[in-house]
Amino acid sequence: MKIAIYARVSTETQAKEGTINSQLEALREYAQANDLIITHECIDNGVSGSTLERDGLDELRDLALAGEVEGVLALSPDRLSRNQFDQMVLMKEFKKRNIKIFFTNQQFEDTPAGNLMLQIQGAISEYERATIRDRMRRGIKHAVKKGQVLGGKAPYGYKFIRKTETTLAHWEVNESEAEIVRMVFDLYVNKSMKGTAIARHLTEQRISTRSGAKWWSSVIYPMLKNESYIGLAQMYKTKSVKPKNNPKHSKRNRIKKTARQYNPIEERIGVPVPPLIDRATWEVAQELLKKNAYRSRRNNNVNKYLLRGLVVCGECGSMCPGYVSNKKTYYSCGAKRNKNIATKPHDDIRIVTRQKPFDEKVWQGLTEFLQDPENLQIQIEKRLPKASRVSKVAKDTQSKIEKKLEKLDMQEKRILDAYREEIIDLEELREQKSKIGYVQKSV
Numbered sequence: 001m002k003i004a005i006y007a008r009v010s011t012e013t014q015a016k017e018g019t020i021n022s023q024l025e026a027l028r029e030y031a032q033a034n035d036l037i038i039t040h041e042c043i044d045n046g047v048s049g050s051t052l053e054r055d056g057l058d059e060l061r062d063l064a065l066a067g068e069v070e071g072v073l074a075l076s077p078d079r080l081s082r083n084q085f086d087q088m089v090l091m092k093e094f095k096k097r098n099i100k101i102f103f104t105n106q107q108f109e110d111t112p113a114g115n116l117m118l119q120i121q122g123a124i125s126e127y128e129r130a131t132i133r134d135r136m137r138r139g140i141k142h143a144v145k146k147g148q149v150l151g152g153k154a155p156y157g158y159k160f161i162r163k164t165e166t167t168l169a170h171w172e173v174n175e176s177e178a179e180i181v182r183m184v185f186d187l188y189v190n191k192s193m194k195g196t197a198i199a200r201h202l203t204e205q206r207i208s209t210r211s212g213a214k215w216w217s218s219v220i221y222p223m224l225k226n227e228s229y230i231g232l233a234q235m236y237k238t239k240s241v242k243p244k245n246n247p248k249h250s251k252r253n254r255i256k257k258t259a260r261q262y263n264p265i266e267e268r269i270g271v272p273v274p275p276l277i278d279r280a281t282w283e284v285a286q287e288l289l290k291k292n293a294y295r296s297r298r299n300n301n302v303n304k305y306l307l308r309g310l311v312v313c314g315e316c317g318s319m320c321p322g323y324v325s326n327k328k329t330y331y332s333c334g335a336k337r338n339k340n341i342a343t344k345p346h347d348d349i350r351i352v353t354r355q356k357p358f359d360e361k362v363w364q365g366l367t368e369f370l371q372d373p374e375n376l377q378i379q380i381e382k383r384l385p386k387a388s389r390v391s392k393v394a395k396d397t398q399s400k401i402e403k404k405l406e407k408l409d410m411q412e413k414r415i416l417d418a419y420r421e422e423i424i425d426l427e428e429l430r431e432q433k434s435k436i437g438y439v440q441k442s443v
Helices: 012-017 019-033 055-066 084-096 112-145 175-189 195-204 217-225 251-255 279-295 355-370 373-420 426-442
Strands: 002-009 037-045 071-074 100-103 158-161 170-173 232-235 238-241 259-262 269-272 322-325 328-332
Touching: 002 019, 002 055, 019 037, 019 071, 037 055, 055 084, 055 426, 084 100, 112 269, 175 195, 175 217, 175 279, 195 217, 217 279, 328 355, 355 373
Parallel strands: 002 037, 002 071, 071 100
Antiparallel strands: 158 170, 232 269, 238 259, 322 328
16 A cells, blocks of 8 residues: 655754654554555654644645545654644545555544544543643743743843753853943943944944844844843743734734734743843933933924924825934935835935924915915815715725625635535635635735
């Protein structure tokens, strides 16, 4: 019998340690002892069994769909999936194509009793997975409360020391990097240099980052805010959450917890580490960060722009935000600065050099207009029909789109019901879902 073998390990650590090789060796020995001919080896290295979206598993299912194998061999059902429902979906899919399933540790007959045993073992595997995760979570949290740091990467200025039989995982001072951290705080606090200037200074001194990349202000400011440098590392500072419904995230990533969110202060755990900066210097740096953020050109609490978001370039149609230079405020076309605009930027700069007189002149014109009731009535009557037409068209379009999406959702539910009732097979399910997805994108 021609078969494909499937092997999977869950974590990156297992993948690095090469435990997948021991699985493959056991599967090959079993196949040889039982006169099974291995034609394909499907592998998922360092991939969780909690989802069906795996490259190796997709390859295995495609082989079964194409009829290139007569059987599938794995160590146990939980290698195929840790989820009981997903396990049953896979088993049913293989059975429908007359693919025989082999497990090296145990065989399940295609009988009511055999199927029951398979379901029981799947439920036990799912329970074990949940129990292991909870036990690991509690164990790690207990270790952190005793003083263990999380993660294998320490902030700039420290080096990570792995856990041993006698010591917890911790950070030690990296003296060469620690000197750079002290230099950054000195330049910011005592030399009054901003983040961009500090990054430029470090680059000019040919001081490289840990990765060898160039210094940027986006590296300097988080360093200045890092509380670890005064001897207290914050563990559980963030947590994994599902990302918001953002176009940048694919549908698959929106299902998983791929985004980060800050935890409340009371949920964080402080772990003592060797300090690099004295508290007085660090507190001065925090005050300066607050003052500089308040004085920033992006802070409209300081720089009042009456026409913020209303000034438009007459040549390219781009917005003209407010800027500050040498304590002078002005409006300037954003096309010269924004590389992601859809319009074609022009070569020369469009700028309103005197922002305050410009605002005053517009405000004066507006007040004069509002004091002329006849002209105001004429302008309202001229624009009202056009605005109402645009509003009606927009509402009609939105209503049509909502109806189309509701119809597509109903079609998708019917297709899933048909698959569950075995009216259509997996290939037809995929084909129909891809068609619906294409229509949804076009809508």
